[in-house]
């Protein structure tokens with residue numbers, strides 16, 4: 001037995017698409033009985049659901065069912081005997097806190113997913129962050145987007161890349177970064193608390209949808225403000241000053257702000273900001289990126305090859 005934090009997920013429960021979720025749960029319950037944990041399981045929920053459509057005459061739902069409760073986690077051999085795995089419980093890691101009081105609040109630059117979640121966590125932990133966003137609110141962005149698409153007038157700071165919610169606000173909200181990071185389940189469950197559909201917690205390709213995404217962004221901003229943070233739209237970070245190896249203030253397009261710590265979450269479209277940082281002597285490390293390639297064939301060629 002192992003006592004790590006987490007819960008058991010029963011994988012690969014394949015059922016016809018006419019089957020109900022209850023049928024998937026009862027398969028999981030039988031496996032939990034074989035695993036010896038059924039007495040301590042408090043809830044069974046759908047963890048993930050995907051479709052196996054490889055055979056057109058036998059399309060299946062493939063469920064993974066989470067069994068949460070107070071039990072010791074079984075070892076790898078026992079788990080594999082019932083096609084199960086252990087998932088992290090989505091709790092946050094134990095953060096290391098400093099031992100000095102911050103003289104002024106931390107400043108977060110950018111309200112894309114990175115900046116919003118950084119500011120949300122800081123606000124939840126009582127740091128009352130100041131969030132700077134060069135673009136406008138969701139409503140201002142919707143108007144700027146309309147002006148650009150209908151009248152071809154570009155606003156350089158409020159547009160499809162810049163403004164509340166960052167570059168993805170006008171996307172259809174596919175959550176494609178679920179790459180096994182233990183924090184993914186925290187992020188997904190926080191998104192549901194902010195109004196995203198509950199299905200994102202278990203569908204294989206979680207998807208929020210453009211209309212809901214805008215209101216989730218608004219809700220996240222509202223939550224930061226409710227917890228004492230300030231979100232300043234149409235306020236561009238220009239540069240910062242350091243003193244004794246710490247960031248002491250931030251120069252913005254609307255004046256200077258004192259700053260206890262600085263998080264730059266400016267995304268990859270803010271070329272002017274990166275240029276300023278490089279010219280100011282900031283060390284910048286490029287991150288890895290993926291390149292995709294699409295090869296198109298004529299339908300007739302594919303058919304003749306099969």
Ligand SMILES: Cc1cc2nc3c(=O)[nH]c(=O)nc-3n(C[C@H](O)[C@H](O)[C@H](O)COP(=O)(O)OP(=O)(O)OC[C@H]3O[C@@H](n4cnc5c(N)ncnc54)[C@H](O)[C@@H]3O)c2cc1C
Pocket residue numbers: 109110111112113114115132133134135160161162163164165166167168169170171172173174175176177235236237238265266267268269270273
């Ligand atoms: C059209 C489109 C569709 C997409 N669809 C999807 C999708 O469906 N699923 C998916 O997973 N990903 C999608 N992406 C990618 C996704 O949006 C990005 O990976 C994600 O937004 C990156 O988050 P981020 O917080 O790092 O940066 P960003 O979202 O780019 O946010 C950075 C923020 O910082 C602000 N900022 C920049 N410079 C300054 C400054 N000097 N001062 C103040 N504020 C500043 C910007 O205005 C912006 O709001 C899409 C991207 C685009 C453009």
